[in-house]
Amino acid sequence: MTLRLSRRAERLTSSLIRDILQVTQRPGVISFAGGLPADALMPPLDFGGLADDYRQYGPSEGEPALRSLIAQNLSALGMDCGADRVLVTSGSQQGIDLVGKLFVDEGSRVLLEAPTYLATIQALGVYGAEFHGLPLSADGIDPDALRRAIAYRRPAFVYLIPTFQNPSGCCYTDDVRRAIARVLDEAAVPLIEDDPYRDLAYRPVDRTPVCAYLERAPWVYLGSFSKITAPGLRVGYLASSPPLFSGLVRLKQSSDLHTNRIGQAWLARFLNSAGFDDHMARMIRVYGDRRDAMQTALLRHFEGIAEWRAPAGGLFFWLRLTAECDTLAALQAALARDVAFMPGDPFFPSGGLRYPALRLNFSHAAPENIERGIALLAEILGDFADHGRNRSIRSSASV
DSSP: OOOOOOHHHHTOOOOHHHHHHHHTTSTTOEEOSSOOOOGGGSOOOOOTTOOGGGGSOOOTTOOHHHHHHHHHHHHHTTOOOOGGGEEEESSHHHHHHHHHHHHOOTTOEEEEEESOOHHHHHHHHTTTOEEEEEEOBTTBSOHHHHHHHHHHHOOSEEEEOOSSOTTTOOOOOHHHHHHHHHHHHHHTOOEEEEOSSTTOBSSOOOOOOGGGGOSSSOEEEEEESTTTSOGGGOOEEEEEOHHHHHHHHHHHHHHHSSOOHHHHHHHHHHHTSTTHHHHHHHHHHHHHHHHHHHHHHHHHHOTTTEEOOOOSBSSEEEEEESSOOOHHHHHHHHHHTTEEOEESGGGOSSGGGOOSEEEEEOSSSOHHHHHHHHHHHHHHHHHHHHHHHHHHHHHHHHO
């Protein structure tokens, strides 16, 4: 008998990042590929003293103490949000999946940045979303281009990462944030704002959520504790405007009942502890030093190979290569020499806006390995770029 699977199963794709992470477990590999926090900066997980009650099933919405802390933080950012509209999720990735289940039917149109977070493409694509990319500049997407795209595409929602965007590192200006909010309010189109990197700022920039400026448009705001504590806990959260919240809770109930209670209880205790501010200050100092080390190495080795800006926060450099390059083939050559990076192609929701690029993570590698790994990458990519130029010259000569 032929095995019959759903149409969704036919759209399942493997995550290149997860595939690369398996390779980078080898000893001696310098990895700039994943968005991994530094192991030495993760707080120790001491579950001692937590109540035995946390071993039992709990509320789908999450633990009240943690929900209250999240709501206080979001209110301080200018958002209209009480604890009754906070849902604790199994990582912010689950929040993206719940949004897909709530909004996306076969052929539903979704507007997002180009490039964008590749796991969002993967997660929403399973439900049949049709993606339309909006080009990114240093200041964010163009609000007028967003207005035109909404009028033409009539999307189910707009998905944006305005603060230290993954993969580009872009941080929207305040003017752009306000203008985007006005466009969304005019059209009453929902905004899904993904904000997992906002706490990792290395110089002052505006980080007010776009959701804080919305007056009429529905919204869902996604956050995470993975980048500032321990991703193995898999604790994230979402908040939303009132009409959307009950549907998201019911979808959560149908997915996994509730997020792990012990991790939630530990987080609530840690976030309230005297040591949390010191932890964050140390993390930002170390990551800021590693960002500066990568910027110095790139200036030394990548001149003429790529263009980039040092990010004001987050975990990534985004390099736009100056010549055509098969970055997937370059990745294989780099892995053979024990260095890893993320090719840019998978981050684009469609081929029309694609260009040769790569994403480099700076949080996980020590500064001395950053210098050595960047030097190796420059050598490898320089060779591939030279091959690309030679092919172009031969092609032109044959016309």
